[in-house]
Amino acid sequence: KNEVEQSPQNLTAQEGEFITINCSYSVGISALHWLQQHPGGGIVSLFMLSSGKKKHGRLIATINIQEKHSSLHITASHPRDSAVYICAVSLGNQFYFGTGTSLTVIP
Amino acid sequence: DTGVSQNPRHKITKRGQNVTFRCDPISEHNRLYWYRQTLGQGPEFLTYFQNEAQLEKSRLLSDRFSAERPKGSFSTLEIQRTEQGDSAMYLCASSLNPVGTGELFFGEGSRLTVL
Numbered sequence: 001k002n003e004v005e006q007s008p009q010n011l012t013a014q015e016g017e018f019i020t021i022n023c024s025y026s027v028g029i030s031a032l033h034w035l036q037q038h039p040g041g042g043i044v045s046l047f048m049l050s051s052g053k054k055k056h057g058r059l060i061a062t063i064n065i066q067e068k069h070s071s072l073h074i075t076a077s078h079p080r081d082s083a084v085y086i087c088a089v090s091l092g093n094q095f096y097f098g099t100g101t102s103l104t105v106i107p
Numbered sequence: 108d109t110g111v112s113q114n115p116r117h118k119i120t121k122r123g124q125n126v127t128f129r130c131d132p133i134s135e136h137n138r139l140y141w142y143r144q145t146l147g148q149g150p151e152f153l154t155y156f157q158n159e160a161q162l163e164k165s166r167l168l169s170d171r172f173s174a175e176r177p178k179g180s181f182s183t184l185e186i187q188r189t190e191q192g193d194s195a196m197y198l199c200a201s202s203l204n205p206v207g208t209g210e211l212f213f214g215e216g217s218r219l220t221v222l
Binding site for chain 2 (some may be wrong): 004033035040042043045046048086088090093095096097098099100
C-alpha cells in the first residue's frame with residue numbers, strides 16, 4: 001500500500017469550475033507538499049504545509065493532521081491549470097509521493 | 108537561470124549501453140535527490156546526497172546504477188548495461204534545509220528511452 005493516496009486519478013472540468021483534489025496519507029509527517037507537473041516533466045512546488053491552510057492566488061491548500069488528509073482547491077479554473085498535481089509527504093530525510101491527479105480544464 | 112538544471116533532457120540508447128545524467132542543483136543547496144518516474148506514477152526515490160556524502164540508496168537502485176556528487180555541487184547518475192525497463196524520466200531535486208522544513212526544487216528531468 002502506498003503511503004500517499006490521491007483522488008481522483010483523473011479529473012476533467014469546465015473552465016471556471018471549482019476543483020478539489022484530495023490526498024490521504026498513512027504515516028506521521030513533517031510536512032505535506034503539493035506539486036504541479038506539466039507535460040514534459042518539470043515539477044514545481046505549489047505549497048508546503050504542516051497545519052491549517054495556505055492560499056496563493058486561486059490555489060488553496062488545507063491539511064487536517066488528525067485525519068491525515070489534505071485538499072488542494074483551485075477556484076475559477078482555467079485551461080492553463082491543466083497539469084498533474086502530486087501530493088507528497090516528507091518524513092525524516094525522505095519524500096513519499098502520490099501517483100498524481102491529472103487535471104484537464106476545458107475552455 | 109538559477110534553478111536545478113539537468114542534462115541531457117532526452118537520451119535514446121540501445122540496450123546494453125551505458126548512460127550518464129548530470130544534475131546541477133541550486134548553488135547553495137546541500138541536499139540533492141535523484142528520483143525515477145514512469146508514466147502515470149509519482150516519483151520513486153533512488154538516492155540522496157547531503158553535500159558529497161551519499162546517505163541513502165533505494166533498493167530500486169541495482170548494481171548497474173551509480174551516483175556521485177564529488178565536490179558537493181553537481182551530481183551524476185550513471186546506468187550501466189541499460190535495460191528496457193530503465194526507460195523512465197530521471198528527476199533531480201535539491202533542497203537547502205532539512206526535508207521537513209524546506210521546499211524541494213526539481214529539475215526538468217532527463218527522459219531515457221532504451222530501445
